[in-house]
Amino acid sequence: MKQICALLAVCASVSTSAADPEVQDFGKTKDGTAVQLYTLKNEKGLTAKVMARGATLVELHVPGKNGKSEDVILGWDSVAGYESEDNQYFGCTTGRVCNRIAKGKFSIGGKDYTVATNDGPNHLHGGVERSLDKVVWDAKAYSNDKGQGVRFKYTSPDGEEGYPGNLKCQVVYFLAKNANRISISYKATTDQPTPVNLTNHAYFNLAGAGSDTVLDHVLTLNADKYTPADDTLIPTGKIEPVAGTPLDFTKPKRIGARIEKLTDTSALGYDHNFVLNAKQDDSKPYNHAATLLHKASGRRLRIMTKEPGIQFYSGNFLKGQQGKNGKTYAHRSAVCLETQHYPDSVNQPNFPSIILKPDQEYQTSTLLIFGVSGQK
Ligand code: GAL
Numbered sequence: 355m356k357q358i359c360a361l362l363a364v365c366a367s368v369s370t371s372a373a374d375p376e377v378q379d380f381g382k383t384k385d386g387t388a389v390q391l392y393t394l395k396n397e398k399g400l401t402a403k404v405m406a407r408g409a410t411l412v413e414l415h416v417p418g419k420n421g422k423s424e425d426v427i428l429g430w431d432s433v434a435g436y437e438s439e440d441n442q443y444f445g446c447t448t449g450r451v452c453n454r455i456a457k458g459k460f461s462i463g464g465k466d467y468t469v470a471t472n473d474g475p476n477h478l479h480g481g482v483e484r485s486l487d488k489v490v491w492d493a494k495a496y497s498n499d500k501g502q503g504v505r506f507k508y509t510s511p512d513g514e515e516g517y518p519g520n521l522k523c524q525v526v527y528f529l530a531k532n533a534n535r536i537s538i539s540y541k542a543t544t545d546q547p548t549p550v551n552l553t554n555h556a557y558f559n560l561a562g563a564g565s566d567t568v569l570d571h572v573l574t575l576n577a578d579k580y581t582p583a584d585d586t587l588i589p590t591g592k593i594e595p596v597a598g599t600p601l602d603f604t605k606p607k608r609i610g611a612r613i614e615k616l617t618d619t620s621a622l623g624y625d626h627n628f629v630l631n632a633k634q635d636d637s638k639p640y641n642h643a644a645t646l647l648h649k650a651s652g653r654r655l656r657i658m659t660k661e662p663g664i665q666f667y668s669g670n671f672l673k674g675q676q677g678k679n680g681k682t683y684a685h686r687s688a689v690c691l692e693t694q695h696y697p698d699s700v701n702q703p704n705f706p707s708i709i710l711k712p713d714q715e716y717q718t719s720t721l722l723i724f725g726v727s728g729q730k
Pocket of ligand 1: 443453625665667692
């Protein structure tokens with residue numbers, strides 16, 4: 355007996371694996387599919403919850419400078435909220451092609467395709483009924499010596515939402531055990547050439563979801579250029595400097611400082627694609643894309659990626675809907691910082707291509723790194 359106890363003690367001391375994520379019911383979709391919510395936790399006080407509908411980030415509890423944690427992303431208390439009219443892509447995986455496709459038209463290899471126009475004259479975020487945010491993905495929770503994760507998989511059949519090819523997609527959320535760092539990693543393969551541009555659509559308010567505004571947050575974007583767009587947010591094809599415009603976030607700036615000076619994109623606020631500066635050092639797996647800071651709470655978010663662009667959207671269409679715990683999500687009370695290829699890339703020959711071919715694997719990932727200002 356003594357020997358067994360000694361052995362167990364040794365095993366416990368060398369085992370560094372985190373426990374598997376907790377699983378709980380999150381309700382059923384309208385068509386009766388049960389959806390589960392997975393809780394990832396680490397030693398540094400960060401808790402993230404993800405669910406299978408839309409491979410969605412539902413909660414993100416982050417400590418501030420007084421040690422107090424707040425849930426910093428918008429969302430709903432159960433799957434029903436995500437299916438409601440008031441949901442605006444909160445926290446979901448967005449695709450097959452996030453952002454816009456002009457007039458819902460594109461062609462590949464001389465063949466024309468039409469996808470739904472669900473944003474004025476344009477296609478937005480992968481379509482209407484079966485875009486990647488609206489389907490229930492297969493989920494597998496796991497843990498290892500570095501932390502906890504959930505792997506979501508979904509195969510979008512040929513022709514779904516008008517896109518060609520059977521697209522096998524995977525999204526993995528992974529929370530590091532000993533650092534407040536979450537990676538969101540994407541993979542996809544296809545059996546026909548098809549456009550793919552995946553992102554996560556989390557809405558952040560580092561003061562806590564439901565706080566009045568995000569205009570007091572300080573933003574830095576590692577972007578000297580942006581893609582000017584028409585008033586339906588379709589890029590003109592030009593790439594222009596941000597210098598001298600309210601889009602210059604190359605140095606930290608308060609989001610509210612110049613928002614009223616915007617004269618483009620119908621002037622509702624920020625809703626622009628920024629061209630991320632490519633680093634000289636290509637050996638690094640990630641480049642810095644954005645840093646968001648809320649001074650009062652000290653919470654800071656750094657976003658890293660190898661994607662060429664980031665859509666900075668200042669929550670202009672939030673309309674006071676009541677989300678998690680009855681909190682109100684007012685106009686401009688959260689920001690999305692969506693790492694991605696540029697909007698309408700499929701129709702813009704001078705933008706990096708988003709066409710995935712059958713012999714290729716789409717692979718990209720984004721890191722969300724949380725910290726407290728003034729602390730390491
Ligand atoms: C953003 C987009 C906005 C708006 C929002 C969803 O990604 O840039 O214009 O459509 O999603 O409400």
